[in-house]
Amino acid sequence: MIYKDLLSSIGNTPIIKIKNIAPKNINLFVKAEYFNPGGSVKDRLALSIIEKAEKEGFLKPKQTVVEATSGNTGIGLAMVCACKGYPCVMTMPDSTSIERRKLMRFLGAKVLLTPASEGTTAAYNLAKKLCKKNKWFYAKQFENDANADIHEKTTAIEILNDFKELGLDYWVSGYGTGGTFSGVSRVLRDQSPKTKLVITEPENAQLVNSLIAQKRNQDGSPASAHDSWNPHPIQGWTPDFIPLVLQESIDNNYFDINIPVTGEDGIYWSHQLATNEGIITGISGGSTFAVAMKIADEAPNGSNILCMLADTAERYLTSALFEKIDSEMNDEEKEILSSI
Numbered sequence: 058m059i060y061k062d063l064l065s066s067i068g069n070t071p072i073i074k075i076k077n078i079a080p081k082n083i084n085l086f087v088k089a090e091y092f093n094p095g096g097s098v099k100d101r102l103a104l105s106i107i108e109k110a111e112k113e114g115f116l117k118p119k120q121t122v123v124e125a126t127s128g129n130t131g132i133g134l135a136m137v138c139a140c141k142g143y144p145c146v147m148t149m150p151d152s153t154s155i156e157r158r159k160l161m162r163f164l165g166a167k168v169l170l171t172p173a174s175e176g177t178t179a180a181y182n183l184a185k186k187l188c189k190k191n192k193w194f195y196a197k198q199f200e201n202d203a204n205a206d207i208h209e210k211t212t213a214i215e216i217l218n219d220f221k222e223l224g225l226d227y228w229v230s231g232y233g234t235g236g237t238f239s240g241v242s243r244v245l246r247d248q249s250p251k252t253k254l255v256i257t258e259p260e261n262a263q264l265v266n267s268l269i270a271q272k273r274n275q276d277g278s279p280a281s282a283h284d285s286w287n288p289h290p291i292q293g294w295t296p297d298f299i300p301l302v303l304q305e306s307i308d309n310n311y312f313d314i315n316i317p318v319t320g321e322d323g324i325y326w327s328h329q330l331a332t333n334e335g336i337i338t339g340i341s342g343g344s345t346f347a348v349a350m351k352i353a354d355e356a357p358n359g360s361n362i363l364c365m366l367a368d369t370a371e372r373y374l375t376s377a378l379f380e381k382i383d384s385e386m387n388d389e390e391k392e393i394l395s396s397i
């Protein structure tokens with residue numbers, strides 16, 4: 058397949074059936090977004106935001122693009138900007154992995170770090186200030202319509218087409234900005250109403266759950282979703298506020314099921330996917346898969362379940378995901394070597 062440029066290779070990611078670790082009576086599939094050229098689902102929104110801004114005249118040739126990002130959007134944007142000749146500057150919490158920052162810089166972007174203890178909000182405010190001061194183009198992934206729209210136009214249509222014959226019973230996704238969830242749900246609700254939409258979020262940052270439960274403070278006033286947020290290890294998921302892009306899902310009640318997950322479970326299932334299926338996905342992919350396995354355990358025989366895998370494990374080499382993976386030879390390996 059010959060592509061006219063790198064950006065044309067974004068999307069149309071494969072859906073892969075799980076062979077070895079799914080319950081026997083269930084058809085469990087993953088949509089491998091790490092097949093995108095920048096290694097994550099965020100390539101889609103990066104291209105969408107830039108092309109919409111170009112079309113509407115908000116982005117001029119050589120104008121700097123700025124964004125607050127925990128990594129994958131930064132890599133996607135840096136890739137699109139490199140291709141199209143825009144300088145770009147990313148702001149991100151200093152808890153995000155070294156390889157993400159280095160990849161952005163490798164693609165020619167500048168990376169400015171904010172304290173992790175101040176959450177995504179600090180990176181977001183810094184990007185806003187830079188945009189105002191320098192008249193840069195602020196991509197605003199958390200509120201830009203181009204985000205969910207590209208998932209409506211591409212991700213959702215790919216899913217519909219791929220399950221045209223089989224039918225889809227459950228679709229499982231986490232959220233960062235909510236672009237994937239809102240855009241895909243928009244289409245599945247309308248064109249595949251029998252599909253149950255399953256959202257997941259970190260167990261110690263249950264923003265959606267707290268909104269659904271309408272938690273209250275001791276004085277009876279509604280608790281803000283922020284009160285339910287704590288720093289969590291699932292990079293790319295659940296910022297410390299409800300993004301505008303996710304709000305559409307809340308307003309339209311797109312969630313049929315909400316199952317929280319721990320980072321430890323996510324890491325466990327990411328390893329299981331790698332060692333049993335050869336699937337290389339990050340902590341969030343493992344976390345989404347942990348929830349898909351819970352659904353699979355309860356679902357009726359013959360159910361078709363699709364789980365989103367947002368990115369590649371290679372983005373986590375210095376994170377908890379690889380903590381127990383040796384770089385030097387371990388005893389078992391030394392034994393093999395000494396046996397010859």
Ligand SMILES: Cc1ncc(COP(=O)(O)O)c(C=O)c1O
Pocket residue numbers: 097098099129230231232233234235236237238292293294339341342345365367368
């Ligand atoms: C690493 C990572 N990036 C992005 C996303 C989803 O992004 P968004 O909600 O912004 O579409 C996820 C969600 O599963 C994720 O795990």
